[in-house]
Amino acid sequence: MFLKFRQQVIEALKEYGDEKFLRESDHADLSSTIAFKISKEKNQKPQEVAESILENLELKEYIGSVEALNGYINFFASYEFLEDTINSIIDLDENYGSLSIKGNVLIEHTSANPDGPLHIGHIRNSIIGDTLARIFRKAGYNVTTHYYVNDMGRQMAITVLGVERFGVDSSLKIDHAVAKAYIQMNKFLDENPDFDKEVGKLMIEYEQGDEEVVKRFREVVNMALKGIRETLTKLNVRHDEYVWESEFIRNGYVDRILNELDSKNLIRKDGAWILEIDDFEKEIVLKRENGTTVYITRDVAYHVWKSERFEESINVLGADHKLYGMQLKKLLEILSAKLPKIVFFEFVSLPEGSMSTRRGKFISADELIDKLYREAYKIIEGREIDEEEKKRIAKAVAIAALRYDFVKIAPEKPMTFDWKKALGLENTANYIQYSHARACSILRNAVSQGMPDLEFIGEICSDIERKLVMLLSKFSYYVLRVVKELRPNVFADYIMNVAITFNEFYRTHPVLKAESDYRMHRLAIVDATRIVLRNGLELLGIEALEKM
RNA sequence: GGGCCCGUGGCUUAGCAUGGAUAGAGCGACGGCCUUCUAAGCCGUAGAUCGCGGGUUCAAAUCCCGCCGGGUCCGCCA
Known part of the structure; x- marks a missing residue:
């Protein structure tokens, strides 16, 4: 409703109705600072300008009164506006506040690595993303939400090996048990650097789609995901789809974008495949010397895929991904794909420093939820x-x-x-x-x-x-x-x-x-x-x- | 070293895009309010060099430049 009032104010102001000069204010329902701007050009006093604009205003039904004060033009809503507001709220009920903007938008958020439980940094992402999704739906958009599952990285290979070597502690929630194995495996790797070969080998096999290895990855990723999903459900966060990054290797999108870049002569192949563009400060590796792709390669493929299916897309990412975001957009631009809008959020850190799943240094969302629940319960415990x-x-x-x-x-x-x-x-x-x-x-x-x-x-x-x-x-x-x-x-x-x-x-x-x-x-x-x-x-x- | 982000009462924070009327709120502190629609509430009081210094402007928390403090990125990691 306020939008209608605002629209009428803009119309009433006619050539002075530039939205840039409209302000919400304690002094009025809406006020315009246009007179200050004009007074400068015409070398007149703001108040005089405001008064002369006021004389030519054409009032609309929702504008009850107008005044020129200290150079501001103040608008006040009419009784009719107030009445229509209350009546439409009661009439529309759960639909009140909706807009009818059209469009398909994809919102990707959370997308935490499936190597352990969500921690309080991840859920900042989830909460921003889920709230945006809800608000976009309210605005009329057709919204789809994705959790992009990073099942291909080095950390996943380590997790798989960890779970296999150390087992899962069944006394823990499954995602916490996965983290435990992951942390143990990292420690093991620190102490046995030779074993690193196994990690590399597993990554190659997974990328090549070795049936047995794919099964092993799926099992472990799904364990973590099961726990993560439970946490998200507790938080009232729901994703429409979980999209695995390995999918883009299997469905040919990765090859497609690599070929396309190659056909533009943008790839330097000296063992590894490296993107050659002048205006970028860093070179971007797309394929390692061992033939496997890196994160950004698959992510570009995913975004090309998104671009073909959605009018707009939004990603929620930690601020540490800012440079990455620029690289991603640059590549998408070259491939003539639509660019995502990226919402960056700054880190959630602990008083003693930043969090790390690998080092086991984090506060899990589950722990926080649990403690909050107990606090809340204490308050109502004694009630009937x-x-x-x-x-x-x-x-x-x-x-x-x-x-x-x-x-x-x-x-x-x-x-x-x-x-x-x-x-x-x-x-x-x-x-x-x-x-x-x-x-x-x-x-x-x-x-x-x-x-x-x-x-x-x-x-x-x-x-x-x-x-x-x-x-x-x-x-x-x-x-x-x-x-x-x-x-x-x-x-x-x-x-x-x-x-x-x-x-x-x-x-x-x-x-x-x-x-x-x-x-x-x-x-x-x-x-x-x-x-x-x-x-x-x-x-x-x-x-x-x-x-x- | 270079890029990006943050810096507003003791604490957390809004406002900064688009400069304008007394810098708004919450927590905490202090003092008060349950025979009145839910006290998970309410009222009152104290508390701010808007990080620092310059500049632009009739007007700067807001724009520009420099600096300080904190974070973060600059991987054949994700």
Whole structure:
């Protein structure tokens, strides 16, 4: 709805309606700074320019009033806008906030090596990727999500050998058991450098598609994947497909792109196959001297494959892959394939330094989820709710806290993990869930008292109610911002603001005890807020609990 | 050494793209609020040289240059 208001403001401003000068502000529902710009060109005072623009404005139905103040042109929404906002939220219900942008988009995220469990760095990727996928769907896109399984690397050969040599510890969750074998095998390799030959041999055999070896890889990769998938499910993260990189060797795409590059005379073959392009600072190896391909070769093939099937694609990658991302795009450009948009996020590190699966230095997502669950359970332990319900709530609260803590931080900010902060449950996500539960509670009580019709009345809105309704109107505006900016944190922030403003309303505006018109009016606001919070939490992959 | 990213109250952080009206929020601290729709809540108070220095501008957290601190990349690794 806010987008409609915004559109009307742009139209009203006519030749001055450049979006670049529109600002959200505390002083107005929308304001334009265009007068500052023009005053410079015309050598007039901003306020005078603003006033003269004001005189020629053509107001639309959703613009209630306009003022020129300190050089700003301030727009205020009309009662009609407020009423249409509340009515459309209640009418559209779970569809409120949707947009109708069309397009097929592929979102690839997480894609952690199947050599152990997901750790808290991986899940930053998962949470950003999954939230983007949800928001893109809300925006109208046809979204497919992929987990790209790196089954071909050196680390996988080591993992396979590790599992075979040391077995899997059945007392552990399967992916943790795989990591244990992987760590042991790395240690073994450090102590027995000769054994490295075996690793190389296995890699070659796997790439050549040796049936027996493929079976061995599949078994181990699937073990890790099974555990990883369980973790992702707990996090409410689902991938439509798991795409194995070896697939692109087997289906001919790797050969295809190598031939294409070769036919352009871009490959120097001196043992290894090396890409020759002048404008790049580093040479890129595409095939090792032993004939096996490297990661980027298969990944380029995968992206060419993507490019043939999807209109757009988005990758979520750690910031350590920035140079890699440029190399990948460069190659795709040469091959005339569509380029992915890449969302980079900075590292999650531990106070003592960065994480490493190989060295066994990481905090697993499972461990964090487990500890959060126990914290959440402690809070409701003593309450009179049945046991199953308690567990369900504790689980939802734990995942909410976890997802929100990650999604709220702008991707480009580095994070340092801190147990004490991570386990604090009396803030952020739970506050939003709590606000939603509160709204539900009011509505439940209203129903039990015989619910009247809901009827929002623009004229009787208090300042706080008005502020809340304006905020509710901005849902799709923020959906659109995330789609354009690929920064899901701005949506997380928006939902938090709705919750904060709702609580401000809750405190100062009795609903059930209010008199006739006010009661209906406020119940409509509560219901609309409930819908916005619920739809918003859904986009964040957080369960909107009705009771807490 | 070169590239990229980050640096905003004690802590975490929004705002930076597109310069503009008092730098917004949460945690923590301190003081208060449960005979009133869920206290996982609410109210109040204290707390900021927006890393440092220059520049552009009527106006800079925001743009430009230099520097400092932290991270990261620069593999026939993935």
